[in-house]
Amino acid sequence: MSTQPAYGAKTKTQGVLNVGFVGTGNISWTHLRILEKRKDIKIVSLCDIVPDHAKEKQAVFGGEIFFDHVDMLKKGPKLDAVWVCTPSTAREEILVNCTKAGLPVFCEKPAERKVAVAKRIADKLDKIPNAHVQIGYVFRSMALTERLRELMADDKIHTFMSAYACGASTQNLLPAWFYDNDLSGGALVDQATHNFDWLRYLFGEVVEVSGFATNPFRKKTMSKKGNYTIDETIAMSLKFANGITGTHTHSWLADTWRNEVVLFGEKRKYHVNLGTCTIKVESAREETLFTQRSGTMYVYENEKFIDAVRSGDWSKNPSTYRDAAKSLALTQACIDSLNKGIQKVKF
Ligand SMILES: NC(=O)c1ccc[n+]([C@@H]2O[C@H](COP(=O)([O-])OP(=O)(O)OC[C@H]3O[C@@H](n4cnc5c(N)ncnc54)[C@H](O)[C@@H]3O)[C@@H](O)[C@H]2O)c1
Structure with missing residues (x-):
């Protein structure tokens, strides 16, 4: 896909942008609340296959509701952009139809559930003229990430520790489909x-991974009421093409949501708290703390998407569909390594 700005007919540099949502579940609240606060955005269409989900959001944010995205595109108000917040297995048709209709799409991560399908979607999008999709790999867009790059500019990072924890299993925080590993x-x-995507963004491609997983809280079970087939605690090792090595540990058995990465450089140590949006830089002589302007990380990715919709300049798209598909391939290699040992990352 061209990296040149594509100034398509759909750009709207002035006035209010009319936006639609496909998938109005949990994460849609976050984006809808951010957009609702902007005077330059009007939420005009909300679509979900579960009518109550769309009705619930309509009661708060207004707009017309639809139960099929094709109806929304054909019969609904004229749109300038669409936010896709469906599960990863329900994206292909929606992305293709929206982009064919000339609409730029902000689409939640991950790109897909299956790497082969993600590749197919990336190929289809490449063939649609002026198809623009920004994937919601939210950490890429944060001011904190830019700041970190500046802080590390004169340093050489060789290794890292990444750790992400929440109580998804112990506190049953997520909709049922999240506990089915296939879904x-x-x-x-x-x-x-x-985290994998963010580390790729900072350091380039990962070549090899290996890992372990355990289920100390609840055994894996398959039942008609819903499968519980996810891993609860995971420890991964990653090797990058440039020689950086690091670890990622993950828990769904923790007290609260935490996401922290420590990067070890030749000159300094960088403790990045992706939850509180702070960077603590430590050297032999000093310790400095940087805090991001807005703690709400989702504001930044929405700002970047809306700026591109307005300008038609997609050269700064923080996360194209194809690039997000590469992060999915890395993630899938990590999953495969839990059962099969060391895996090479292929895309
Ligand atoms: N970036 C983040 O930090 C973040 C946080 C939470 C979720 N997410 C991602 O957002 C996506 C959605 O997660 P969620 O927690 O909102 O899930 P959810 O189950 O709460 O919401 C998904 C919604 O999509 C609807 N849907 C399914 N198929 C549809 C279709 N074909 N057309 C229209 N609507 C359809 C469902 O009925 C549901 O309302 C996931 O991929 C998840 O990984 C990202």
């Missing part, structure tokens, strides 16, 4: 993928 990919595809 969600569990902690690695739903959450760790954010």
